Amino acid sequence: MADPRITLGLGLLIFGLILFAEASPQGRILGGEDVAQGEYPWSASVRYNKAHVCSGVIISQTHVLTAAHCVSSVTITPVDASTLAVRVGTINQYAGGSIVNVKSVLIHPWYGNFMHNIAILELAETLVFSDRVAAIALPPKTEEQTEDVDAELPNGTPVYVAGWGELSDGTASYKQQKANYNTLSRSLCEWEAGYGYESVVCLSRAEGEGICRGDVGAPVIDDEKVLRGLTSFNFGPCGSKYPDVATRVSFYLTWIEANTQ
Template sequence: MADPRITLGLGLLIFGLILSAEASPQGRILGGEDVAQGEYPWSASVRYNKAHVCSGAIISTNHILTAAHCVSSVGITPVDASTLAVRLGTINQYAGGSIVNVKSVIIHPSYGNFLHDIAILELDETLVFSDRIQDIALPPTTDEETEDVDAELPNGTPVYVAGWGELSDGTASYKQQKANYNTLSRSLCEWEAGYGYESVVCLSRAEGEGICRGDAGAAVIDDDKVLRGLTSFNFGPCGSKYPDVATRVSYYLTWIEANTQ
């Protein structure tokens, strides 16, 4: 599997852009709509010291995927698992559903500069699935074998994201929000943002809409309700003219399987 390399100059540029966006684990979807109860039952509110910081996606009765930067202390060293929990089975980030503690955290060993921005949370108890708590299907292994994001997600593929946070007017929303995107090809993402890596999926949306701080880790799903990505970061201010970036889940299927047995 190809491992994308980032030059020092590009790394510093991306780092500067991320800092200008204040990419940190507190987020929102701009221009979103309210989610109905049970519409995104694989969604998790990832909580640090009891406060919502990021989103996550349930992939089994014991595991949740999220963005690595949400649970990183320094580099690939995670925060103490005892400080983490998830709220499941509700669209209200403040109430309802159930709180489940996190037992352990595994950050991808190549994580850095927002590349390979993926982590696995092992839960302290086994989930009981219901109409409000379910897992999301992972991509087929054939998508990992192609190593080609354009073959898996051709340019313009509709995808969907749901997360918690502030609304477009800057006020905080207690209710989960959803938004529609279209994928960009690697060449177009390289052209528009200089970020055409095999391990990411670039997301196109109207200016003034999109992910912002803390929607990181939210599931990016397709029409078949397959987990295609995890939201990672945005360039410049939230809702800028540049595409948003998600970690491409199929790129990591072997790693996910090895660490969720």
């Protein structure tokens, strides 16, 4: 006959393991993995009054792109640039790398209600590029805009996002997370979410995954490490059944180039 003390001890151990499993975070809202140091050197943590609020992407030694609603006071009127800074060169939103102040903020003139959700941050200092700080490549410029945007990113194109958004347990991620997505065509995005605009890219992922607060403004890149979008918003709660939405960068190339020379 088994020693009752052993049986009781095993029972308590199993019970404790069950409680620990239930109490531990059950995965990240991005459904992804930790980013390795230097893996996404173009990433930036956009900070308002010294706290991380959104993600961003380095496009030159003096400019960062992010989502307009991250830096908007009222519609296209930005918050005071003196309240903003970016942390670059680190995967830790709380430490490492360097913090650079923002000199000026330009929100796209058509921005409103999450449409044309893009802004340019001009930095107060010139970034020193290294293996941990670099500019992302912008998409090639075409002769004219076309409504056949699916030719640029056909349905099911693999794309990748990395940011510092909330995890599935509601806590903030101190370490940058990355995840894989697939693009949705305009017609499928219209079908699934009623949002098939040529100025956006819709991102497909499993339910229970996706972008969340703190990820907005993060770069959406393709296999060639070309910037294709900036994460913009998600429908309903994070990880809902609906696709996530990103601002299509190619739609704004002329505006970006005109304001970053």
